Each structure stands twice: as C-alpha cells, then as structure tokens.
Amino acid sequence: MGGPWLAGDASAADPIKVTITSGGPDRAYPLGQEFRVEGKPAKVPEQVDLVIVRAAQTILGVGDPSGKTCSDVKERILDGKGNVREFERNAPVGATRFDALWGTVDKGINELSAYRASPWKRESEKDTTYSLFVPNDSMFMPGASYCVFLLQTDKSPLVMKGILEAVTKFAEGWGVCDGAPSPNDCTTVSNTYDQAIKDALEASNLDAKGKADVQKQLDGLRSALDTVRLTYKRWGEFVTHWDRAVYKRGDSKGVKRPNLIDIQVDLSEDPPASLPKLIADLLVAHGELVAVPTKVKLPAKGTEREVWRVQYLAPEGMRPITHITIDGDGEVIRVRNASDSKAPTALKTKTSGLSLPGSKITLRDLLELSLGKLKFGSQYLTLSEGQMKELNTVLDKSGLNISTKKLETTVDPFLDWLGELDLAVTRAWQAGAPVAEPVPFVLTWTPLYASLGAWLKEAVLNPCDKFKVLPKGLDLGSCVPDQGKPTEAAWPGFQDNRKNPIWSLRDSLNNLRNSAVQAQTYKTDLEGRTQLSSTKLASTINVANRIDRNAWFGQHVVTTVGVANVINSAAPLWVNYYGFKLYFWANPVDQPRWVGSPMWYRNLSLEFAIVPNLDTFGSSGRYQGLSKGDIPPLMVGAAIQPVPYITLSAGAIFMESRQTVLPQERASTFISPYVAFAADLNLLDFVAAALSQGRTTTISALVKP
Numbered sequence: 152m153g154g155p156w157l158a159g160d161a162s163a164a165d166p167i168k169v170t171i172t173s174g175g176p177d178r179a180y181p182l183g184q185e186f187r188v189e190g191k192p193a194k195v196p197e198q199v200d201l202v203i204v205r206a207a208q209t210i211l212g213v214g215d216p217s218g219k220t221c222s223d224v225k226e227r228i229l230d231g232k233g234n235v236r237e238f239e240r241n242a243p244v245g246a247t248r249f250d251a252l253w254g255t256v257d258k259g260i261n262e263l264s265a266y267r268a269s270p271w272k273r274e275s276e277k278d279t280t281y282s283l284f285v286p287n288d289s290m291f292m293p294g295a296s297y298c299v300f301l302l303q304t305d306k307s308p309l310v311m312k313g314i315l316e317a318v319t320k321f322a323e324g325w326g327v328c329d330g331a332p333s334p335n336d337c338t339t340v341s342n343t344y345d346q347a348i349k350d351a352l353e354a355s356n357l358d359a360k361g362k363a364d365v366q367k368q369l370d371g372l373r374s375a376l377d378t379v380r381l382t383y384k385r386w387g388e389f390v391t392h393w394d395r396a397v398y399k400r401g402d403s404k405g406v407k408r409p410n411l412i413d414i415q416v417d418l419s420e421d422p423p424a425s426l427p428k429l430i431a432d433l434l435v436a437h438g439e440l441v442a443v444p445t446k447v448k449l450p451a452k453g454t455e456r457e458v459w460r461v462q463y464l465a466p467e468g469m470r471p472i473t474h475i476t477i478d479g480d481g482e483v484i485r486v487r488n489a490s491d492s493k494a495p496t497a498l499k500t501k502t503s504g505l506s507l508p509g510s511k512i513t514l515r516d517l518l519e520l521s522l523g524k525l526k527f528g529s530q531y532l533t534l535s536e537g538q539m540k541e542l543n544t545v546l547d548k549s550g551l552n553i554s555t556k557k558l559e560t561t562v563d564p565f566l567d568w569l570g571e572l573d574l575a576v577t578r579a580w581q582a583g584a585p586v587a588e589p590v591p592f593v594l595t596w597t598p599l600y601a602s603l604g605a606w607l608k609e610a611v612l613n614p615c616d617k618f619k620v621l622p623k624g625l626d627l628g629s630c631v632p633d634q635g636k637p638t639e640a641a642w643p644g645f646q647d648n649r650k651n652p653i654w655s656l657r658d659s660l661n662n663l664r665n666s667a668v669q670a671q672t673y674k675t676d677l678e679g680r681t682q683l684s685s686t687k688l689a690s691t692i693n694v695a696n697r698i699d700r701n702a703w704f705g706q707h708v709v710t711t712v713g714v715a716n717v718i719n720s721a722a723p724l725w726v727n728y729y730g731f732k733l734y735f736w737a738n739p740v741d742q743p744r745w746v747g748s749p750m751w752y753r754n755l756s757l758e759f760a761i762v763p764n765l766d767t768f769g770s771s772g773r774y775q776g777l778s779k780g781d782i783p784p785l786m787v788g789a790a791i792q793p794v795p796y797i798t799l800s801a802g803a804i805f806m807e808s809r810q811t812v813l814p815q816e817r818a819s820t821f822i823s824p825y826v827a828f829a830a831d832l833n834l835l836d837f838v839a840a841a842l843s844q845g846r847t848t849t850i851s852a853l854v855k856p
Contacts (some may be wrong), residue, residue, distance in 0.1 A: 221298035314353030326548025370675035378666035379550035425605035579604035713829025730760025
C-alpha cells in the first residue's frame, strides 16, 4: 500500500522526462508519477502553462470512460480567433476545478477536476528551454480519461500602448483641473480621457473579456486618481493653515528660539508649573534625577499649612534642583541649585532621549512642537517651510509618479511619528488635571501625561474655538462648542479622539499616500498586461489510464475487518466481522478524498461481510447464524472512508434469534440495522505487489482530438 499505482521507469529523484517536439510529446504523459515536461520551441514564449483536466472516468474500471471529451473541453477554452481565452493566472497551483481557471463556461465543464502545474516564466533572453514539473497527485486516478493542455503565452508590447498614453495624459490633467469653463476644466479632461480610452481599446487586439478586464482596471485607476486629487487638495489646505490654526504662538516664522531656554523648578509655586514638572518627572523616569516627597509650609489665612511637594535631587551630591536649562541646540540638559556657585551640571540623557512612558515621542519633539515644528527625518521643520516641499517630491497631483523607496524612507516614518504624537496628545488630554499634592509621591503615567496636557492647553495648542476663523469649508478637525463638561476627547472641544487636528493631518496624508499607491498599482498592472497578451494552445493530448486486470482488486475491492453494533438487539450487542468493500470509482485505501473535494465520491463503497460465528452468541445465546446456524450472519451496508485505512459504515445484519432461552423455541429470522467502524487491510493488493503484479495501469496511445 502507498506506492505509485502507475508503473514507471524513474525514481522520485529522477522524474520521467517528456520532451515536446514539433510533432507533440515524445512519449505518453505518465500521470500518477512524477514527471517533467520540457521543450525548446523555435520562438520562445514568455510563459508556459500545463493544465490537465479529468474529462471522464469509468465505473468499476470497466469499459470506456464516460463523460466529456477533450474536444468538448478544448472548445470551451478557445475564443473565436483560435487563442486561449483569458484564464486566472493567479489561480493556485495544484488540484483545482476548471471554473477556478476559466470561470463559468458550461454546467458540465465547470465542475471538472483540473490540475495546474507551476508555470514556467522566461526570466532572460538566455532562457530558451522551458521545464514544468508535475508531481504524483491523487487527482490522477486510474480508469479515467484526461486532457493535457500545453499553453504558450507570447509577448505583445504594443497592445496597451494607446491606453497607457491616455492614462498618463489624463493623470497629468486630472491632478490640476478645476471647475471653471476652460480647456483645463475637469469635465473637458474627463470627456477627453473617455474618448481616448474608447479609441485605444478599439485599436487593441484584446478579446472581449480582455477589454472588459482592462476597462475594470481603468475604472479603478480613475477612482484612485480622483481620490488623489481630492486628498492632495485637502493636504494642501492643512499645510496652508496649519501653523496659524494649531499653535497659540501664531506665525511660527516669526518665532526665534533663544540661545538658552531657562526652565525653573520652584518649590514655592503652588501648584508647580506644568512644563517644569513634566521635564523633572521625565528625568526621574529615566534615572537622571531622584524624586523625594517632602512637606513644606505655605501661608493660609494668616497661618501656615503643610502640603506635600516633591524635591528633585541630582544623584551626584543629592542636592535639590531648582533650575533646569536646555541649551540652544535643544539637546543638552543642565541642572543646578540656585544657591550653588558651581556651573550647571550637564546630564547624560539628551532631550531626544527623554521619551514619554509607553511612547516614542521625546521631550525634544514636544519642545519643537511648541515652536510649530514637526519631526521630519532627522530635522524639525514647519509644514509650510520644509515638509510640504519634501513630500511633494514623493507624492504629486498626478498620482502616478510614486517611488516605493522614498515612501518607505520619507512619508511612512512621518506618518508613524504623527500617529505616536496623536496618541501622546490623546493620553495627555485624558489624564486630567495634574495632582498638586502627591501623598506619597508615586511616579506613574498619569501625572506625567497630566502635566503634558496642562502645558499643551496653556501654552502650545489652540482650543477648538480658534478653528472657527478658518476659511469656510476647511475642516482641520470636527469642532463643537466646549460646554465645560468632562470629555474623553483628544483635544478640548473636539468631538472624539479621531477628530482632532493632529489625527486629521495624519489621516489626510495617509489617505493621499494610500490612494497614490493604489493608482500606481493599477498603472503597474496595466503595464504588466503588455508583457502577456495572446496565449496559444501548443498541444492537446488525450490520455486514458486503463486499469490492468491484475490491479483491479487493488483499486476497487479491499478486504476489511471491523466491529459492529447491532441496534435492535434485546441487549447491547457488538460483533466482530470480516468482509470486503466494493468501490465504484478507483480508490486505493491510502488515498482517500474527503467530502468537499471534487472527488468526494471516491470515499463511498458497498460493504459485504460475515460474522465468523457458527455457534450461538449474544445475551444468553439468543442469536445464531442463518439456516439454524449453518451459515454465519451476513452483513450488507454502505461505507465512507474519512481517513486512510479507516471506514465508517451502516447497513443491515441478517441472522436468527430467539425470544427466550427455552430449548423448544425455534429461532426465527432477525434483521437489524447496524453501525460499524472498520480497518481496510488490502491483503489482495499486498499479495499482488509481492508477485510484482501490484497497482499498475495502461496508458492508451496518444490521441489528438
């Protein structure tokens, strides 16, 4: 069991080779064994496919296969010009169905089982010999007739030329068109494009299906380009109004960073300032400072009260820190004590290394944000001055000039950074007001983000109402009046976490990026059609696998041993049985096909068996074989094979039974349904294999229909 059912002259390591000549294959296709198809045509095609369709099969391996002929199948895959109809080139390799390759063509053809070998594709001009490998697949069953189609696809670079020219011209005009009546208005550009495409399709040598497929892709491309045009306009509006609308500092061009930013942490402040507290807590989180809760006395109605405050100490010397300074380059952090005459101490960690908890956003990012600058690569630039110019080199209005490498190195990192910034700002708004009196001081995410939120609200970002002064129709976020109620919004006054300006900026740029990539993909797919156009049918071969007389038992009859439950017995009754199963379609017991497969019917068989017992058996010996026990109980049923060597069956058992144990009572015929499970042990196949007469078939002479 388990060996190939088709005799061969090659091992798995050395598959049989079938050479295609001008007269067809030089030998029969050895279906059921591993083999390789090779050819060296005078005109080398760009792609070669091998498709094998099982057109017909025999019942019980007797007579000629019944079903479709290769002429029937061939007629369905050719168009009126003698070319092979467009088929699904992305269909999976291996066993499949005809309609998975060529779609729905005919009720009797659609369901036919088919096998597609991995296609050969020409990689260079030096490739002159094609080679396709076909493994030993259980789809190739004996007693069936197969149609072997060898398909060769040639290159035709001029088929799509007019179409691609029209697409390029349309993309250039569509990106800059407007609604005014002029040669550049969008209606004129659209009508010109439609006519150019219509003319180009008519001039092409595509068949009806090919034209329909191209038109479908063109419709998708047009939709993508339209999205590019609209999102590009929206992105431009963001850039134009971003600095004025988002930042409280107004026009960031007029803001000059001082050479030294002096940020004081003053214990007398009540409550502590949000930005100094944020920076100090970040330094604690990164191990640069130590936070020590302490009580201080503050005046309260003519007396003093004690409140908790935090002292920030430097690990070296453990002196309280009163000032934190950041150098003009925005990187170096220095700390000092106001009463100390020593120069400020520079910390090891730079602002670009002080990240928020659970975030990639750093203190440097936040300080630059306060000046209206966003991180772009290794630089901090304003949208209008720097980033828009850089992004324009990657994304343009036409939507067809996309560099994947530049997307990965320029646009995508900026989108990721905006996403991190949006998340950090969202957490800041949701953290609530900073805690003024920590008792005891516990450094968690909440106070850090609360300090960040307070600083952003006080000094950096404009509230929702500021956006009402924008030009009509421009929406940098979904703004509603702030009613002073608690909200989970990511920005005061905005509807929810996904409507604030930062998220809207990222969303608009992301839509622009994705729609441009989609347009480029459509264009690439259309260009790819110039590489593969007309497919010719190089050869059609009818292969009939007939079962040898010596192998018939190995394909259709199998011995079996099992256990059955007699359902109508007076008491639970299990019996052992021996017998055989008869399969109408060839089904070696080690190659079952489960329900849902195109060959599910190979699982079905009839079961014939006996219970090897001539004596009485069962409860109190009430049961015996037929004819007063001279004939053992007989079983007839139907079986299904879910896994190799194992079957489940149900049927009827014929025997005799007594109602009582009285010796004078005569036994009467007893028929009961049964259910059983059994092991298929194909002893006949083992014996035949030992005699070198195992599973073999005969391949008929090659026939060209």
